Amino acid sequence: MEDKNQGSDPKKTKSITRRSFLRGAGLSTAGSVLLTTNTFALDYKEQLAAGKEFGPEAMTIKMKVNGITESLSVEPRTTLASALRDHLELTGTKIVCDRGSCSACTVYLDGKPVNSCMMSVFDVGDKEITTIEGIAQNGKLHPVQEAFIEHDATQCGYCTPGMVMSCVHLLDTNTDINLEDVKKATRGNLCRCGTHPHVFKATLSASKKTT
Amino acid sequence: MNKFSWYEAKSVEDALQQVNSTVSEELYQHTNKATVFKSGGIDVFDWVKEGLLQPEKIVNIRNIPGLDKISYDQKKGLSIGSNVTLEEIASNPEIKNNYLALHQAVNHASTPQLRNISTLGGNIAQHNRCWYFRSVDHQCRRKGGDRCFARHSETGENENHAIIDNSSCVSVHASSISTALMAFNASVVIINSEGEKKIVSMDDFFVSPAKDIGMENILTAKELITEIILPAPSKNSRSAYIKEVARESYDWSLADVAVVVEVSGNTCRKASIVLGAAAPVPYRSLEAQQAIENKIINNDNAVAAAKAAMAIAKPLAKNGYKVPMFTSIIEQAILQTT
Numbered sequence: 300m301e302d303k304n305q306g307s308d309p310k311k312t313k314s315i316t317r318r319s320f321l322r323g324a325g326l327s328t329a330g331s332v333l334l335t336t337n338t339f340a341l342d343y344k345e346q347l348a349a350g351k352e353f354g355p356e357a358m359t360i361k362m363k364v365n366g367i368t369e370s371l372s373v374e375p376r377t378t379l380a381s382a383l384r385d386h387l388e389l390t391g392t393k394i395v396c397d398r399g400s401c402s403a404c405t406v407y408l409d410g411k412p413v414n415s416c417m418m419s420v421f422d423v424g425d426k427e428i429t430t431i432e433g434i435a436q437n438g439k440l441h442p443v444q445e446a447f448i449e450h451d452a453t454q455c456g457y458c459t460p461g462m463v464m465s466c467v468h469l470l471d472t473n474t475d476i477n478l479e480d481v482k483k484a485t486r487g488n489l490c491r492c493g494t495h496p497h498v499f500k501a502t503l504s505a506s507k508k509t510t
Numbered sequence: 511m512n513k514f515s516w517y518e519a520k521s522v523e524d525a526l527q528q529v530n531s532t533v534s535e536e537l538y539q540h541t542n543k544a545t546v547f548k549s550g551g552i553d554v555f556d557w558v559k560e561g562l563l564q565p566e567k568i569v570n571i572r573n574i575p576g577l578d579k580i581s582y583d584q585k586k587g588l589s590i591g592s593n594v595t596l597e598e599i600a601s602n603p604e605i606k607n608n609y610l611a612l613h614q615a616v617n618h619a620s621t622p623q624l625r626n627i628s629t630l631g632g633n634i635a636q637h638n639r640c641w642y643f644r645s646v647d648h649q650c651r652r653k654g655g656d657r658c659f660a661r662h663s664e665t666g667e668n669e670n671h672a673i674i675d676n677s678s679c680v681s682v683h684a685s686s687i688s689t690a691l692m693a694f695n696a697s698v699v700i701i702n703s704e705g706e707k708k709i710v711s712m713d714d715f716f717v718s719p720a721k722d723i724g725m726e727n728i729l730t731a732k733e734l735i736t737e738i739i740l741p742a743p744s745k746n747s748r749s750a751y752i753k754e755v756a757r758e759s760y761d762w763s764l765a766d767v768a769v770v771v772e773v774s775g776n777t778c779r780k781a782s783i784v785l786g787a788a789a790p791v792p793y794r795s796l797e798a799q800q801a802i803e804n805k806i807i808n809n810d811n812a813v814a815a816a817k818a819a820m821a822i823a824k825p826l827a828k829n830g831y832k833v834p835m836f837t838s839i840i841e842q843a844i845l846q847t848t
């Protein structure tokens with residue numbers, strides 16, 4: 300797949316992008332705000348049970364991302380990673396291998412880490428997406444993010460958002476962690492710069508601070 | 511990816527009305543008119559991204575109600591719905607307690623992220639990872655071509671390939687979970703578009719390329735896997751699973767083995783020993799089973815069984831290392847059951 304931005308025209312539906320909206324509203328993170336840029340957007344939840352066909356052309360669907368219901372025009376071949384980056388301008392999520400092999404594109408689907416590059420945006424349905432942009436709260440970095448800075452756990456930074464997502468999820472689900480747990484949680488996260496030892500230290504130190 | 515439409519199936523019958531091809535058939539025939547199933551979609555999207563599969567329509571079977579249950583009964587055994595995710599299997603305590611080798615195999619398969627998406631039905635029906643099969647530049651026999659690029663004694667990059675039953679296509683099956691399922695004598699429950707149900711043993715589910723190069727398993731277009739069932743383990747049964755990979759973090763199997771034994775005292779009464787990444791389909795080693803049955807499980811007998819398993823191996827130019835690797839893990843897995 301040479302063109303990662305394929306599968307519909309991101310510009311079509313966006314009269315307001317999330318970025319410009321947030322900028323305009325003067326917020327660093329927004330709570331639960333409903334963007335009604337397209338009143339004809341399909342509520343995917345209602346469509347799920349129906350035995351219906353979608354596409355191949357683009358259509359407008361709704362998707363809940365970091366607590367905000369977004370409308371976006373996508374095709375079935377639009378991956379979740381592309382929807383986030385190219386349609387919603389949430390470029391914190393990185394696409395590196397685009398084949399499920401590196402976990403740079405990790406986001407949460409109803410709280411569970413998944414590879415956004417290997418899913419269609421139509422796989423999301425009424426589930427909630429959390430991206431790296433949704434990890435900091437009220438402008439304050441998550442303890443894992445702070446520890447990454449403190450322990451120099453990032454170099455080129457391409458794997459970092461995915462790494463952080465894996466480590467935050469570990470701390471969210473396990474309050475008493477050891478080195479083996481961190482290794483297990485980041486098993487799928489490849490780092491070509493070799494930051495792993497610092498990622499392990501950072502996560503262990505963040506875990507002490509959150510408990 | 512090519513443009514395709516998406517059908518959200520509401521039931522098994524509904525899905526079977528829509529579909530017109532298996533992925534294997536389409537990879538062989540290239541009609542570009544195929545309507546295929548997608549469950550987790552990890553493998554389907556991989557093929558579409560490579561441009562090797564250009565479906566007209568994808569039928570999403572992932573949200574069909576009723577296919578996502580795990581149920582265990584001491585007498586009836588275990589049933590895992592085809593849409594159950596690998597992570598749900600990995601974290602199920604009854605599976606860990608009663609089918610340890612399956613628990614271990616699932617825990618060693620792919621990454622935490624992928625396990626949250628991949629389903630068991632999709633895992634056993636996934637397609638082999640031979641790099642020539644997955645390359646647009648190589649028209650190999652599985653894609654309707656006339657050659658197996660991997661088997662060539664000088665140019666073939668065959669370090670990951672088969673050492674047993676490798677006279678036709680030399681790829682190995684990618685599902686390391688199937689190694690454990692087969693060792694537990696699992697069966698696949700399949701429903702067709704007429705509503706007929708059949709139960710096929712894992713031993714008969716996979717199709718060797720020597721028999722039919724265009725198929726990897728017995729599924730035809732109008733068939734859907736609904737569940738995978740495992741008989742109840744007998745009281746005196748024990749199991750173990752070992753997988754060798756190139757990287758410590760996660761990787762596809764270079765060699766894996768599942769051993770399920772029934773013992774009385776230290777003696778092995780019955781053995782079920784399956785090798786993964788050894789042959790084009792998961793390989794039940796009757797040689798190893800016969801060598802260990804009715805013997806005391808000790809070092810010497812485990813070594814003898816491992817050697818018996820490997821006596822039939824015919825490595826290719828670059829995968830000779832698999833023979834000592836299998837010999838070692840078969841021996842270790844047998845000993846781990848004591």
Ligand SMILES: Cc1cc2nc3c(=O)[nH]c(=O)nc-3n(C[C@H](O)[C@H](O)[C@H](O)COP(=O)(O)OP(=O)(O)OC[C@H]3O[C@@H](n4cnc5c(N)ncnc54)[C@H](O)[C@@H]3O)c2cc1C
Nearest residue numbers: 533549550551552553554619620628629631632635686735
């Ligand atoms: C980087 C990487 C590493 C991996 N490592 C491992 C590993 O070590 N061990 C391992 O076992 N796996 C491994 N996998 C496989 C992975 O975990 C998935 O199980 C697999 O790719 C397919 O599962 P899926 O549910 O996404 O299937 P899909 O992609 O949805 O489907 C796969 C095939 O099955 C068919 N299908 C799906 N469901 C049904 C059904 N119910 N009835 C009939 N046909 C059906 C589809 O049409 C398709 O042909 C790995 C994958 C990747 C990308």
Ligand code: FES
Nearest residue numbers: 395397402404416
């Ligand atoms: S970009 Fe998705 S796993 Fe590598």
Ligand code: FES
Nearest residue numbers: 454455490491492
């Ligand atoms: S910091 Fe460069 S890939 Fe990890």
